[in-house]
Amino acid sequence: MPLQKAMEKESLSFNQLCTIESFEEVWSHYGYKSDFKDVIEREFSRIKGITYLDHAGTTLYPESLVREFYQDISRNVYGNPHSHNPSSRLTHDTVEHVRYRILQHFNTTPDKYSVIFTSGCTAALKLIAESFPWRPPTAAEPASQFCYLTDNHTSVVGIRGATSALGVVPLPVSPEEIEARAKDVAQSEGSSCQTPHLFCYPAQSNFSGRKYPLGYVRGIQARKLYPACDSQGRWFVLLDAASFASCSPLDLQEHPADFVPLSFYKMFGFPTGLGALLVRNDTAALLRKAYFGGGTAAAYLAGENYYVPAPNMANRFEDGTISFLDIIALNHSFDALHTLTGGMDKVQLHTFGLARYTYMLLSSLCHGNGQPVAQIYSDSEFENPSTQGAILNFNLMDCHGQIIGYSQVDKLASLFNIHVRTGCFCNTGACQLFLGITNQEVKSNLQAGHVCGDNIDLVDGRPTGSVRVSFGYMSTFQDCRNFLNFVVDCFVEKPVKVDQEKLDRLKSNTSSKDSSQCLLTMLTNEKPNHIDNREQASTDPVVNEYGGVAITKEAKSHGKAQYLTNIYIYPIKSCAAFEVTDWPVGPLGLLHDRGWMVVNGNGVCLNQKREPRLCLIHPQIYLPSNTLLLQASGMDTISVPLENHNEPHQSHRVCQSKVCGDRVQTVDCGDEAASWLSEFLGQPCRLIMQSPDFIRNMKKSHEKEVSSTALSLVNEAQYLMINHASVDLLQRHITSRQESSDDHQPLDIQQLIGRFRANLVISGLEPFEEDDWSHLIIGSTHFQVAGRCGRCQMIGVDQSTGAKTKEPLLSLSAYRKGKVTFGVYLVHKSLDDSNATLSVGTSVMSQWSG
Numbered sequence: 001m002p003l004q005k006a007m008e009k010e011s012l013s014f015n016q017l018c019t020i021e022s023f024e025e026v027w028s029h030y031g032y033k034s035d036f037k038d039v040i041e042r043e044f045s046r047i048k049g050i051t052y053l054d055h056a057g058t059t060l061y062p063e064s065l066v067r068e069f070y071q072d073i074s075r076n077v078y079g080n081p082h083s084h085n086p087s088s089r090l091t092h093d094t095v096e097h098v099r100y101r102i103l104q105h106f107n108t109t110p111d112k113y114s115v116i117f118t119s120g121c122t123a124a125l126k127l128i129a130e131s132f133p134w135r136p137p138t139a140a141e142p143a144s145q146f147c148y149l150t151d152n153h154t155s156v157v158g159i160r161g162a163t164s165a166l167g168v169v170p171l172p173v174s175p176e177e178i179e180a181r182a183k184d185v186a187q188s189e190g191s192s193c194q195t196p197h198l199f200c201y202p203a204q205s206n207f208s209g210r211k212y213p214l215g216y217v218r219g220i221q222a223r224k225l226y227p228a229c230d231s232q233g234r235w236f237v238l239l240d241a242a243s244f245a246s247c248s249p250l251d252l253q254e255h256p257a258d259f260v261p262l263s264f265y266k267m268f269g270f271p272t273g274l275g276a277l278l279v280r281n282d283t284a285a286l287l288r289k290a291y292f293g294g295g296t297a298a299a300y301l302a303g304e305n306y307y308v309p310a311p312n313m314a315n316r317f318e319d320g321t322i323s324f325l326d327i328i329a330l331n332h333s334f335d336a337l338h339t340l341t342g343g344m345d346k347v348q349l350h351t352f353g354l355a356r357y358t359y360m361l362l363s364s365l366c367h368g369n370g371q372p373v374a375q376i377y378s379d380s381e382f383e384n385p386s387t388q389g390a391i392l393n394f395n396l397m398d399c400h401g402q403i404i405g406y407s408q409v410d411k412l413a414s415l416f417n418i419h420v421r422t423g424c425f426c427n428t429g430a431c432q433l434f435l436g437i438t439n440q441e442v443k444s445n446l447q448a449g450h451v452c453g454d455n456i457d458l459v460d461g462r463p464t465g466s467v468r469v470s471f472g473y474m475s476t477f478q479d480c481r482n483f484l485n486f487v488v489d490c491f492v493e494k495p496v497k498v499d500q501e502k503l504d505r506l507k508s509n510t511s512s513k514d515s516s517q518c519l520l521t522m523l524t525n526e527k528p529n530h531i532d533n534r535e536q537a538s539t540d541p542v543v544n545e546y547g548g549v550a551i552t553k554e555a556k557s558h559g560k561a562q563y564l565t566n567i568y569i570y571p572i573k574s575c576a577a578f579e580v581t582d583w584p585v586g587p588l589g590l591l592h593d594r595g596w597m598v599v600n601g602n603g604v605c606l607n608q609k610r611e612p613r614l615c616l617i618h619p620q621i622y623l624p625s626n627t628l629l630l631q632a633s634g635m636d637t638i639s640v641p642l643e644n645h646n647e648p649h650q651s652h653r654v655c656q657s658k659v660c661g662d663r664v665q666t667v668d669c670g671d672e673a674a675s676w677l678s679e680f681l682g683q684p685c686r687l688i689m690q691s692p693d694f695i696r697n698m699k700k701s702h703e704k705e706v707s708s709t710a711l712s713l714v715n716e717a718q719y720l721m722i723n724h725a726s727v728d729l730l731q732r733h734i735t736s737r738q739e740s741s742d743d744h745q746p747l748d749i750q751q752l753i754g755r756f757r758a759n760l761v762i763s764g765l766e767p768f769e770e771d772d773w774s775h776l777i778i779g780s781t782h783f784q785v786a787g788r789c790g791r792c793q794m795i796g797v798d799q800s801t802g803a804k805t806k807e808p809l810l811s812l813s814a815y816r817k818g819k820v821t822f823g824v825y826l827v828h829k830s831l832d833d834s835n836a837t838l839s840v841g842t843s844v845m846s847q848w849s850g
């Protein structure tokens with residue numbers, strides 16, 4: 001690259017590089033009509049301030065859709081379609097019209113295809129799993145084969161669960177095999193073998209957005225492609241269109257797949273809980289059905305084994321009453337989509353352009369030392385909308401090339417109101433392939449405690465999943481710009497650089513792979529921040545009383561006295577702290593800590609993520625009078641008895657709720673507390689307390705083995721402890737970052753301590769030395785360390801106002817690099833003394849695991 005060009009770029013900031021003008025230079029199909037911006041503001045006002053990039057999870061509905069639907073169902077009386085009265089006829093006719101529209105959308109007609117409504121794509125796939133005429137092997141003919149691309153959603157691979165008992169051969173294949181092993185003439189051409197085989201593939205990978213050739217449909221049916229070309233029998237094709245259909249046109253006349261499962265929320269955002277299986281009428285007669293539900297029989301006898309299925313394909317497979325109002329809503333979904341966009345060809349161009357531009361910039365973005373920022377998982381360079389959809393899958397890397405775990409990216413993205421999806425997206429096949437995870441590693445990761453969908457993002461420094469951003473028809477250039485700026489702000493070691501040669505190549509849409517040299521353009525001259533990591537103390541290991549290797553406290557504390565400086569209890573989960581100087585230790589932790597919680601009108605637990613104003617409620621406990629006081633500014637103080645001995649009746653009923661996925665048995669605290677909370681929070685809610693006779697045990701820790709212990713309504717463990725020195729260091733780090741940016745939100749030490757909502761604060765330590773502790777003794781109470789406390793955007797809630805700030809999560813995340821943890825969980829060992837008390841000023845003895 002000419003030096004002059006590089007120098008010209010030096011003065012540009014990344015912001016200047018990422019402009020609508022530069023976007024339009026490489027893509028001319030943005031938006032639908034000149035009023036695109038107004039349409040977005042009018043139809044999607046609810047996403048103002050949010051950068052929604054999870055359209056592959058679900059897309060969003062325009063406001064006019066629900067308005068039109070509401071008017072429709074307010075005007076018309078829709079009866080059960082199985083009756084024959086006028087309102088039922090209206091439903092029946094409208095539903096038939098919707099079936100017609102669905103087929104029209106996919107460029108086919110009712111004489112070629114039938115529409116079977118299901119609850120979603122997965123239910124459509126399950127229907128095929130259960131009704132495809134799988135055949136076990138016989139002396140004369142081979143068994144059916146269930147062949148699937150490894151890059152399929154779990155819901156497709158799961159068909160295997162239904163077929164394995166039948167002797168059906170599962171055959172996972174890669175796309176390379178399908179084409180490389182294709183044959184012009186199929187084996188045993190002309191054989192009379194009728195064994196049915198099924199080939200399943202996604203029109204678009206929900207992991208990488210790769211679009212697989214629609215030509216596979218005819219290629220497999222004609223037994224030209226592998227494995228159809230190598231086997232006898234009849235091959236049928238299931239084309240999973242769930243991901244593809246949301247942004248791409250599908251022409252079933254040209255690509256007549258036998259089975260096409262769909263979920264409508266992915267196309268329209270509304271209605272949810274509705275999908276369909278489109279079935280070729282030629283193939284339909286093949287499907288078998290064992291169960292018969294309401295509406296599916298032409299005739300049957302209650303007292304004799306006699307059943308004749310309904311002749312109509314849809315009636316035969318739609319068990320019970322279909323979700324008719326949702327189906328009617330689809331009418332308005334199609335209307336809105338067409339009015340706003342003009343059709344799927346336009347949606348495809350618009351969304352692809354945004355994904356392409358994001359890909360181009362993200363893949364050229366580098367740290368100040370020249371290391372790339374992102375590892376992108378894709379098979380294409382986003383040259384063509386017929387091979388690539390509007391999905392971008394990647395992991396971010398630090399300036400040493402180490403992967404940054406996806407849950408860290410997710411948490412920070414949430415902080416900036418950027419909504420992405422992380423994990424492995426129910427597509428283990430693609431995840432393994434792109435991330436290089438072996439089968440053995442999947443199994444050992446499970447043993448290490450990682451299950452699909454959790455936040456264990458790195459095992460031994462290697463990623464277990466990734467980050468996915470995906471666009472929808474209402475996505476804007478601002479969405480892609482917000483996302484790229486977020487990556488630059490939070491993850492790029494300054495000065496930001498761009499691999500200009502790569503960017504130029506991607507812009508010109510060539511895919512030449514000969515750029516060996518990375519020519520980097522310096523865009524800003526910002527100095528990186530430097531905060532020294534804590535110094536590693538020299539330590540003398542000794543064997544501790546629990547059998548592990550421990551290091552004496554003196555070895556690390558450099559002779560400073562360690563002591564307890566603060567005790568906080570949080571009587572009501574997510575409400576303000578109640579600070580005390582002496583407090584009894586109860587069987588579940590500090591007595592009455594998280595003994596209560598607030599639930600909304602549907603009984604769902606409220607926390608500060610959902611309702612930040614909870615922190616403005618100040619509960620206090622008065623042990624002598626056995627009362628819990630509720631206080632908040634502008635409200636009269638009320639009291640609630642600590643023990644609820646009332647018989648369960650209407651206002652003190654026993655209820656079930658959930659805390660961190662665990663069911664908990666609770667007792668309602670009555671109408672007075674409920675109205676007080678409802679008035680203050682401005683929504684119907686109730687106060688509930690944990691039932692005294694209900695026992696909930698702590699989950700098995702991923703990090704440390706601890707004896708199982710009983711918990712209050714707390715999320716993870718009985719106690720959370722933080723180290724004053726770690727808070728000090730973090731505060732210095734925040735201040736130094738703020739000095740180098742315009743963002744001034746000074747946080748004093750007390751505010752910062754408040755953000756971490758600890759029970760115990762300890763002084764006299766080195767920063768972060770608590771991370772490695774295994775045990776500690778406070779006064780005469782022995783504690784075991786149950787693991788480090790992972791942090792999320794909740795520490796962004798200012799505990800005195802309820803306002804959300806980006807600090808301290810931003811600085812903590814920058815400082816901690818890998819896992820964003822702060823503080824440790826404790827459980828107490830058996831309480832010898834039932835009068836045990838913790839007091840401020842008590843000395844603390846700690847021990848380290850080796």
Ligand SMILES: Cc1ncc(COP(=O)(O)O)c(C=O)c1O
Nearest residue numbers: 120121122153202206242243263
């Ligand atoms: C390609 C693909 N197939 C199947 C599914 C399952 O769809 P649903 O969860 O709506 O049943 C999804 C969902 O993301 C998908 O992307």
